[in-house]
Amino acid sequence: AQSVAQPEDQVNVAEGNPLTVKCTYSVSGNPYLFWYVQYPNRGLQFLLKYITGDNLVKGSYGFEAEFNKSQTSFHLKKPSALVSDSALYFCAVRDYKLSFGAGTTVTVRA
Amino acid sequence: DVKVTQSSRYLVKRTGEKVFLECVQDMDHENMFWYRQDPGLGLRLIYFSYDVKMKEKGDIPEGYSVSREKKERFSLILESASTNQTSMYLCASSPREANYGYTFGSGTRLTVV
Numbered sequence: 001a002q003s004v005a006q007p008e009d010q011v012n013v014a015e016g017n018p019l020t021v022k023c024t025y026s027v028s029g030n031p032y033l034f035w036y037v038q039y040p041n042r043g044l045q046f047l048l049k050y051i052t053g054d055n056l057v058k059g060s061y062g063f064e065a066e067f068n069k070s071q072t073s074f075h076l077k078k079p080s081a082l083v084s085d086s087a088l089y090f091c092a093v094r095d096y097k098l099s100f101g102a103g104t105t106v107t108v109r110a
Numbered sequence: 111d112v113k114v115t116q117s118s119r120y121l122v123k124r125t126g127e128k129v130f131l132e133c134v135q136d137m138d139h140e141n142m143f144w145y146r147q148d149p150g151l152g153l154r155l156i157y158f159s160y161d162v163k164m165k166e167k168g169d170i171p172e173g174y175s176v177s178r179e180k181k182e183r184f185s186l187i188l189e190s191a192s193t194n195q196t197s198m199y200l201c202a203s204s205p206r207e208a209n210y211g212y213t214f215g216s217g218t219r220l221t222v223v
Contacts, residue, residue, distance in 0.1 A: 009150075032208055032209055034211045036211075036214075041119075041217070041219070042216055042217065043114075043200055043214035043215050043216045043217045044153075044200065044202075044212075044214040045214070046211050046212075046213070049209075049211055051209045090152065090153065092211075094208050094211070095208055096208065097143070097155065097158060097168075098143075098202075098204075098211070098212055100152045100153040101152060102150065102151065102152040103152050
């Protein structure tokens with residue numbers, strides 16, 4: 001069965017510093033991987049996805065993610081975090097349905 | 111702008127009531143999904159549907175049912191609401207192909223008292 005794991009419940013960074021949110025996956029076959037962000041009392045918003053091709057995927061709001069097949073990872077990154085990036089982030093993997101990680105709460109302090 | 115619309119943002123219902131949560135999408139997507147979200151547990155799939163009148167159980171279907179009479183509408187039904195069904199409910203839709211992600215609604219925060 002497919003699954004993703006987000007090993008950190010919380011990530012705290014200072015504004016302007018690099019932000020990394022970790023995700024590892026387990027699938028049989030080629031993975032379709034996604035990142036979503038959720039702001040308080042809102043639904044999930046799509047950030048980016050990896051289907052095939054270049055291992056570095058660029059997405060919305062300056063985020064990018066690096067697919068690493070040997071480490072079965074798909075970490076989300078942003079070179080310079082903003083206070084407005086504070087939110088809940090979910091990694092997900094899809095075959096016929098999306099399976100989500102438990103989420104990582106990101107807090108960016110001014 | 112494409113949308114998934116959930117009929118209520120906040121609901122308060124009494125224990126034992128029958129509760130209907132409605133979801134409508136305007137993207138002609140084949141697939142629709144209902145999740146519940148609880149702190150520390152992430153998103154858990156309740157039911158999903160591949161097509162009109164078709165439904166499949168997700169990971170936590172107990173205490174819920176669904177209805178999909180039209181392609182654009184997917185309803186979640188709590189047959190007899192209980193306090194442990196207090197949660198955030200998220201509806202989503204997607205095309206059939208696996209290389210697409212989901213589009214989510216804004217969520218319905220249900221409180222059962």
